[in-house]
Amino acid sequence: MTNPSKNSFVMFAAFFIGALLNYGFNVIMGWMLTPAQFGMLGVSASFLLIFSLFVTSAFPLTTTKFISGKYDTTTKHRVFKSALIANIGIAVLLSIVFYVGYTTDIIDLGANYNLLVICILLATIFTAMSIIYISILQGTFRFKSFALIGIITIFAKLMSGVILVKMGFGALGAVLSFPISMFIGLSLAILLTRDFTFWKTKGWADSNVYFFALPMFFGTLGTTLLMNIDIIGVKFLTEVALSDALSGYYRAALILAQLPIFIVGALMGVLFPYISKHQEDDRYASKSIKYGALFILPLALVIAAIPEAFILLMFPSEYIASAPALSIVAIGMGFLVMIMVFTNIFQARNVPRIPAIILPFAVIIEIILLVVLVPSYGIVGAAGSTAIACSIGCIVLAGLYVHTYKLKINHLTIVKVLVSFCILLLVLYTLPHTGLFPLVGSMTLSGIIYLVVLASFGLLTxxxxxxxxxxxxxxxxxxxxxxxxxxxxxxxxxx
Known part of the structure; x- marks a missing residue:
């Protein structure tokens, strides 16, 4: 078994820096903008994430898989060219549909979103191009360059956003930082992949590449919609006069709840090409599930246990109203962590149709729940909808994973894991956690005790x-x- 730990260390170091910058952007925007403006930023960011999904889930992962696999150079070049053109075409088509929907009031965001919509469209097109170039770095295991682009892109977003908001552009300045940073990331990606001389190869990829990309798209589409569609539900299913402010409060909860998502993204960003290249070796997949469940999922539980402490640490006190929603949606993000792990494993092991079928159904469940719960319960209803849908998706995927690979469930191990979680939360909850130093100290002490329990149970070897x-x-x-x-x-x- 090749040890991907060094690459994982690079990715997690990059994640840590990127997370600080990204959280810095969101927290600073939370202080610089009003709740209504912050809500407009959140709605714009969610639309961008959903549109970006169409260009980041199908062809980029497919390109990474073919480049990291045992294929000849000609095939790799043809796959890249085909993916690049297809991704640009998808981005342009999405932009046209969204702009027409906005101008005809089918997507009724209001006149305040005129320029924000343009920013979303530009960022989508730049993302479509850059992500294909970045897949070269991931597929060739150049994780340092891969990480560097991520850090520089987020740093550019932070700096441009702060400068533009400080200049008085408000929510527009914050959203304009998206296309600016993505253009910078695209330029850097082209520079770092200039050795991949795809233009010297004639011809295009075979049709099987497109058929493989389709289920890859639907699988990743499900994870992204589960993570972002709830804030759009808050925007459209609450009273018009309050929708932007409520979106701002819910945005604050999502920013904190999605921290584990960024971590698992770093983990699977490294392990995906390894699982793809060594499909016959089940240990990479097993380690992915184990580390996701034991070391990333507990973070979601910690956030859910003491939501007020995290909110007061990162946002003004007026955002404390989002604490109940944070407590619930954090649990949903914990389930989503495992959904992302199972989805990436299925995709890397050439079974992308399973998450492609299951996750859209989970999204449909979330949408139904949003329509039912948000008008009555506001942001708490949105959080509950996400948590329920993610839990259903996770349970079904886990069951299908066990069935597909004919694994035996060790019930004693499951009990040990649950007991470890309970001990972690019990210790944390009994310690002081209001304020930076008490929170850090309590998390450190409870984390050490948690690791000792894992080792004593034989879960950490x-x-x-x-x-x-x-x-x-x-x-x-x-x-x-x-x-x-x-x-x-x-x-x-x-x-």
Missing amino acids: EEDTSIFLAGMPNHKAITPIAEMTSRVIRKLNRV
Whole structure:
């Protein structure tokens, strides 16, 4: 088994920096804009994410799979060219449909969104182009360059957004940072992939590439809609006078609840090409599920347990009204973490039709629940709709994964995991967690206790430790700590 830990370390380091910058952007915008303007930013961002989904889910993942697979150079070049042209065409078509829908009031956002819509369309087109170029870096395992583009793009969004809002452009300035940053990311991606001389190869990809891309699209479409359609429901299913403000409050809850999503994105961004290249080795898929469940899912539970502490840490006190919604939607994002893991595994192992069939049904369930619950319960109803739909999607995908690969369920392991979660939350909840230092201290202490429990239960093994530590820098100050950690885990495993 090839150890992807070093690449994972690079991706997680990039994630940490990118998350700080991205959260910095959202938090700063929350302070600089009014709740109504912040809501307009949230609605615009959700539309952009949904449109971006059409150009980031089908052909980019397909391109990554073919480039990382055992195919000849000619095939890889043809797949790239076909994917690039197809993605641009999809982006242009989406832009036309959305603009016509907006100008004819089919999508009734209001006159305040005139220029925001243009920004969304430009960002969608730039995203369609850049993501295909970036898939070259991911498919050729150049994760440092892959991570660099992500960091620079988010930094550009932060700086341009702050400058434009400071200049008095309000929500328009914040949304205008999207196409600016994506254009910068596109330019950098073209520069870093200039060695991939696809233009020297004639011809186009075979039709099987397009047939493979279609279920890839629907599978990823489901995950993105589950994550973003709820705020659009808040916008359109609440009173017009309050819709932007409520969207702003719910946006604050989503920003915090989606932290685990960014982490699992970094994890699967590394493991997807490995699973694709070594399909016969089930260990990559198993490790993905294990690490997602034991180390990313608990973060969602922590956020759900103490929502007020996270809101007061990141946003003005007026956003405390979103705490009940955050507590519920964070649980939904925990289920979505595992949905993303199972979806990527199915896609990497050439079974993309399973999530492509299941997740659209989960989205339909969410939409029905939004229509029923949001008019009566507002943002809490939106959070509940997301949590229920994600839980159903996760359970069904997990069951199909077990059935497809004929796995045996270890009920004792499930009990151990649940007990570990309960201990983590119990310790955290009993400690002080209001304010930066109490929250960090409580999370650190409860996290250490949680890891000790995992090791004592045999859920965290010495092999896991070696995989994690292999990605750490080889430094004289780090090596003794790594060796001591391995010894401690070994002793706890014997308990």
